[in-house]
Amino acid sequence: MARHVLVTGGAGYVGSHACKALARAGFVPVTFDNLSTGWRDAVRFGPLEEGDLTDAERLAEVFARWKPVAVLHFAALSLVGEAVRDPGLYWRMNVLGALNLIEAAAAANCLDFVFSSTCATYGDQDGVVLDEDTPQAPINAYGASKRAIEDILRDFGVSHGLRSVIFRYFNVAGADPEAEVGEFHQPETHLVPLLLDAVAGRRPALTVHGSDYATPDGTCIRDYVHVADLADAHVLGLEWLLNGRGSRVFCLGTGRGFSVREVIEHARIVTNRAVPVVEGERRPGDAARLVSGSARAIEELGWKPERSTLPAMIADAWRWHQTGGYER
Structure with missing residues (x-):
């Protein structure tokens, strides 16, 4: 049944x-x-x-x-x-x-x-x-x-x-590894699809909102x-x-965050293309570093976030974006 x-x-x-x-x-x-x-x-x-x-x-x-x-x-x-x-x-x-x-x-x-x-x-x-x-x-x-x-x-x-x-x-982040479904918003606000659209020439350069945060490379860190x-x-x-x-x-979460610049660099490696970037001002309310632990989910649910690495997330997203996505 x-x-x-x-x-x-x-x-x-x-x-x-x-x-x-x-x-x-x-x-x-x-x-x-x-x-x-x-x-x-x-x-x-x-x-x-x-x-x-x-x-x-x-x-x-x-x-x-x-x-x-x-x-x-x-x-x-x-x-x-x-x-x-x-x-x-x-x-x-x-x-x-x-x-x-x-x-x-x-x-x-x-x-x-x-x-x-x-x-x-x-x-x-x-x-x-x-x-x-x-x-x-x-x-x-x-x-x-x-x-x-x-x-x-x-x-x-x-x-x-x-x-x-x-x-x-x-x-x-990321997309279905088999590229059947993926990420597409109107308007788009998420970092990975924004930078992949910039790489593909679908939008102007990616804006980095703030580069003077108290992080190793000055950009915000997210999980x-x-x-x-x-x-x-x-x-x-x-x-x-x-x-x-x-x-x-x-x-x-993974308990380990990635900075905006780290995401951009991995996108350059995965796509083998330059990522056009411009520096912008900080956005009000953006924290410098936000990460989420998942020990309970791993221990109690048996959850295994095996694909949650930047290379895998960006590669899967890039594969789906190259299909043209929904109603492009």
Whole structure:
């Protein structure tokens, strides 16, 4: 008997990779997406149900039709700058949308829930390795909305017996090693696709935002996880819940960050092309160094972030970018 899993945001970057990992693990991923930032072409591993999380009636229809054994929730607005300018949008879309989803899942007795959260819930805690016990202090509506959803999940655990695995992570990079799905946003804000577009001549030179930070080469350091490793973690989290292990929070990172200049240099090596770069001013709110530990995920879930190296992440992303991506 098919085991359906509802994947919100399954047409997006991380969600589409998770759908492939789910299909490989024997599940049928049912994508629920309004296609506002996702891509129809990315839905390749199971059926697509178009809809919006603000539409409670539509959610109820989808739960009734597919009777999923669990939910993987990726759908969210995630641009920090936009969240600062328009916090109401983020509270309305992210929090109310998630509440509708959680209520629909509870009503359908679908009580296993994997949530894609973020280390932005920790706020500006520069220079420390962030783990599950680090106090949360978000500094914008994006991080605050994700923390609020974590709180809702805990409350529904008490009231309805909802079991949740919450993943917090920072930067995601790379693409499906088989180049079936990849990373493409409009607008694009992530470093790796920006620099690969610059290498390919699809956009002007990459802007390095600040080169005078207190780091070895003066540029910001971030923790990067390969999207395929991240997708594998979500399947492990799902199996954790289905095996009756109970609610748990996991951070996903390597514990080792890479500077902007390191990423650029590895891109030059992988592509064998020069990366056009211009120096820019610092962006408000950018911390010098942000890394996330993942000891709990490795020890308890058995997670192995084997592809989360800069050469692998950039090579896989470059391979997918050369296919032309979605609607280029």
